[in-house]
Each structure stands twice: as C-alpha cells, then as structure tokens.
Amino acid sequence: MSGLLALLDDVAAIAKLAAASVDDIAANAAKAGSKAAGVVIDDAAVTPKYVTGFEPARELPMIWRIARGSLVNKLVFLLPAAMLMAAFAPWLVPPLLILGGAYLCFEGAEKVLHAMGPHDDHSGGPDGSHDVGDPAHLEEQKVKGAIKTDFILSAEIMTLALSVIETDVIWIQGVTLAVVGILITAAVYGAVAIIVKMDDVGLWLTKVGRLGMTRALGRGIVRFMPWLLKALSIVGTAAMLWVGGSIIVHSLHQMGFHWPEDTIHNLAHTVGGGSPAGDWIAKAVIDGILGLALGLVLVPLATRILMPLFGGKNAAH
Numbered sequence: 001m002s003g004l005l006a007l008l009d010d011v012a013a014i015a016k017l018a019a020a021s022v023d024d025i026a027a028n029a030a031k032a033g034s035k036a037a038g039v040v041i042d043d044a045a046v047t048p049k050y051v052t053g054f055e056p057a058r059e060l061p062m063i064w065r066i067a068r069g070s071l072v073n074k075l076v077f078l079l080p081a082a083m084l085m086a087a088f089a090p091w092l093v094p095p096l097l098i099l100g101g102a103y104l105c106f107e108g109a110e111k112v113l114h115a116m117g118p119h120d121d122h123s124g125g126p127d128g129s130h131d132v133g134d135p136a137h138l139e140e141q142k143v144k145g146a147i148k149t150d151f152i153l154s155a156e157i158m159t160l161a162l163s164v165i166e167t168d169v170i171w172i173q174g175v176t177l178a179v180v181g182i183l184i185t186a187a188v189y190g191a192v193a194i195i196v197k198m199d200d201v202g203l204w205l206t207k208v209g210r211l212g213m214t215r216a217l218g219r220g221i222v223r224f225m226p227w228l229l230k231a232l233s234i235v236g237t238a239a240m241l242w243v244g245g246s247i248i249v250h251s252l253h254q255m256g257f258h259w260p261e262d263t264i265h266n267l268a269h270t271v272g273g274g275s276p277a278g279d280w281i282a283k284a285v286i287d288g289i290l291g292l293a294l295g296l297v298l299v300p301l302a303t304r305i306l307m308p309l310f311g312g313k314n315a316a317h
Contacts, residue, residue: 050146067189069147074181094251100156104244109295199225245291
C-alpha cells in the first residue's frame with residue numbers, strides 16, 4: 001500500500017512539473033508572439049502580392065505551398081539553428097537581430113522609393129515576372145520568391161522569439177519556438193487566404209444573392225478589396241520600418257550601446273507628453289523614421305555594390 005501511495009505521489013509530482021512546463025511554454029510563446037507582431041504584420045501584408053493576378057482556382061493551392069514552405073523554413077532549418085545558437089553562441093542573437101532589422105529597413109525604404117518614383121506597371125518587374133509567358137512557370141517563380149522572402153522574415157521571427165524566452169531549459173525553448181512558428185504560420189497564411197479570396201466571395205454574392213442588399217454587399221466587397229490591398233501594402237511598409245528601427249536600437253542596447261535607446265526613450269517621453277499611449281506612439285514614429293533613414297542609406301549600398309558583386313537582380317543595370 002505504501003508503495004502504491006509513493007507511486008501516486010511520484011505521478012502527481014510529474015503531473016505538476018508537466019503542468020508548470022506547459023504554463024512556461026504558453027507564457028513564453030505568448031510573449032514571443034507579441035514581440036514578433038510587427039514582423040508578422042509585415043509578412044501578412046507582403047504575401048498577397050505573390051498570388052494576385054492568377055486564376056482563382058490557383059490562389060489557395062499557391063498559399064498552401066507557401067505556407068508549407070514557411071513551416072519547413074521555421075521547423076526544419078531555423079529551429080535547429082536557433083537551438084544551436086542558444087546553446088553555444090547566445091551572444092550571436094543581438095548581431096543577427098541587427099542584420100535582420102537592417103534588412104527590414106532596406107526593404108521598407110526600397111518600397112517607399114518605388115512608390116514615390118516613376119514606374120511602369122506593364123514593364124518587367126524587379127524579378128522579371130512580367131517577362132514570363134508560361135503561367136505554370138510564373139507560379140513556380142512566385143512561390144519560390146515568396147518562400148525566399150518568408151525565410152528572412154521567419155528568421156527574424158524565430159530570433160526575436162528566442163531573445164524573449166525566459167528559461168534556460170533547452171527543451172522548453174525548442175517547444176516554445178515550435179509553437180510560435182506553427183501558430184504564426186497558421187495566423188499569417190490563414191489571414192492571407194481570407195484576404196485573397198474575399199473578392200471571389202463578393203462576386204459570388206453578386207451572382208447568387210436573392211436580396212438586393214446581399215448583391216450590394218458583394219459589389220461593395222469587390223470594390224473595397226483593391227483599397228484593402230493598398231492599405232495592407234502601406235501598413236506592411238510602415239511595419240517594416242518601425243520594427244527594423246526598433247530591433248536595431250534595442251539590440252544595440254543589449255550589446256552595451258545604450259545611448260540610442262536612451263535618447264529615443266527621452267525624446268518619445270517629451271513628445272508623447274508622458275502618457276503610456278503617447279510615449280508608445282512617439283517611440284514607434286521615431287523608430288520608423290530612424291528605420292527609413294537607415295534604409296535610404298542601405299538601398300544604394302545594396303543595389304549598386306552588394307547585389308552586382310554577388311550577381312543580384314541589379315547586376316545587369
């Protein structure tokens with residue numbers, strides 16, 4: 001009898017430990033997910049452009065292929081790399097975050113310059129997509145391009161998540177990163193699927209709706225979707241610049257360079273009037289301006305020096 005009681009005590013202790021571990025994973029995953037929110041917004045805003053212009057029947061299969069590639073990026077490549085870094089080189093996290101932040105600033109600034117400068121929508125795009133006549137080949141190119149872009153954003157998400165996990169237990173870190181990767185991928189590509197299919201829903205309502213109000217709703221959805229996609233592009237660009245600037249400043253702080261973050265904090269407190277919401281908005285705007293300024297410096301450096309050096313897309317220009 002005493003042996004049975006001892007066994008039950010052991011089972012209860014294991015259950016309590018497991019429950020505590022689950023709580024740790026959930027808490028760390030929630031914190032990591034909120035930290036990566038800006039990159040997630042950018043990911044959700046960027047992806048729809050890869051599937052627009054294709055036959056409606058191909059949109060969801062393309063999104064599924066991109067989502068599957070995103071999961072492979074996160075779970076097969078980035079998760080083991082993050083675990084190795086956490087175990088053997090945790091000092092690499094801030095420099096890698098700075099590199100990722102710089103990439104976001106570059107991408108955001110490039111989008112701003114593209115929007116402000118003259119461009120011909122019928123000419124070949126930067127990836128040469130308009131020059132491709134075969135729809136299947138174009139689809140393959142777009143999917144590969146989306147997965148490649150996702151790899152950069154996923155690396156940023158996983159590194160950000162790793163930087164805020166408050167435990168040294170390696171398996172909890174791994175499970176937390178896996179949970180964050182799966183949930184974020186489901187959220188991003190679920191939202192993308194809804195966005196790209198809303199115009200089809202609107203067209204369907206205009207055709208099958210028996211009430212004038214239903215058909216009017218369908219027409220309203222169809223008219224609204226181009227504006228939504230434009231708004232998402234603007235939000236995604238703003239998120240790139242804000243998140244990129246914020247990541248760089250905070251990572252420099254972690255590396256011992258405190259004055260940029262302290263200066264921005266004091267300036268935001270002055271501009272924001274001391275209220276939490278005002279300070280947060282002021283800091284986000286300052287981080288975004290800093291991200292844009294850095295990106296404007298990086299664009300010519302990357303397009304005129306680095307890309308031609310490594311045979312990038314601007315090498316021929």
